[in-house]
Amino acid sequence: MGTDFAILAFFSFMLTYLLICEIFTILFRLTGLTEETARFQVISMLTNCGFTTIESELITSSRKRRKLAFITILFGYIFSVTIVSMAINFFMRLNDGNSFHLIVKVIMTIIAFIITWYSFLKINFIKNNFDKFISKIGIKTMFKNQHNPIMILEVFKSEVIAEVTITNLPEELYQVQLKNSNIRLNYTLQILTIKKNDDTSVDVTGDTILEEGDKIIIFGSLKNIKKLFIKEKDFS
Structure with a gap:
């Protein structure tokens, strides 16, 4: 035994x-x-x-x-x-x-x-x-909603596909439709998918407004993703 x-x-x-x-x-x-x-x-x-x-x-x-x-x-x-x-x-x-x-x-x-x-x-x-x-x-204990955690899904040379969990919506995106947010113009980023809290996916249109709790699948350079969604002092 x-x-x-x-x-x-x-x-x-x-x-x-x-x-x-x-x-x-x-x-x-x-x-x-x-x-x-x-x-x-x-x-x-x-x-x-x-x-x-x-x-x-x-x-x-x-x-x-x-x-x-x-x-x-x-x-x-x-x-x-x-x-x-x-x-x-x-x-x-x-x-x-x-x-x-x-x-x-x-x-x-x-x-x-x-x-x-x-x-x-x-x-x-x-x-x-x-x-x-x-x-x-991990998000609740490590970050305590200080910034929006980024999880890299795929890497394509200088660009990535990443999942961003929005726990602290950037001011420039607050109550702003995506077509007016200049995400593509200023950051050359493209939002591919948005998942709500219940894990349901919603269509991404110009009229879409991001909310806290959303999980977005985004394509672009990691540097620009961090620049938009993360305050460096919170991420360090």
């Missing part, structure tokens, strides 16, 4: 470790990093691998990223120590005469673990709802 519990605890901890990786990846994406960059940064911090000078500048240049990095590294140390101690405990049990049955149990647990994690990543309903849940918590 003790061996079974040790195996179950070890792989449950590994699953939790991967979930933590996903959570911090989402939170770093809310600070304006792409998913690929955010995931690389999180894995580096959780595994205590460190960064090169250029990579570290992404973290040190932002106050919110520095705080988030500190928490991520702390989780990394805690999980690393726990996983190593569990692994040592497991290998010590290989000498108790039941090595074959123990290895079979481990293989079965690994298969179950892979299926569980693969299902989480591939079932869009589960993954999307998990991302939305963590994003809502």
Whole structure:
């Protein structure tokens, strides 16, 4: 019973470790990093691998990223120590005469673990709802409506497709129809889709007026998106 519990605890901890990786990846994406960059940064911090000078500048240049990095590294140390101690405990049990049955149990647990994690990543309903849940918590706790969090969805050389959650509507867009907002003229940005609080999409027309709580999918340069929707002092 003790061996079974040790195996179950070890792989449950590994699953939790991967979930933590996903959570911090989402939170770093809310600070304006792409998913690929955010995931690389999180894995580096959780595994205590460190960064090169250029990579570290992404973290040190932002106050919110520095705080988030500190928490991520702390989780990394805690999980690393726990996983190593569990692994040592497991290998010590290989000498108790039941090595074959123990290895079979481990293989079965690994298969179950892979299926569980693969299902989480591939079932869009589960993954999307998990991302939305963590994003809502991150926006409320990290930003406290100080600015409009930007999550980059795609990168096309110098331009991006991003999702902007409007928590603090810029003054120049307040009660202004899009055709009168000069978003295209002054910022060369194009709003592709608008999602309301209930996740329903609405048509984007010249008469559309943005409201707090809207999520917009926007295309243009990241610099101009930040210039319009983010106050640098709030974003740093």
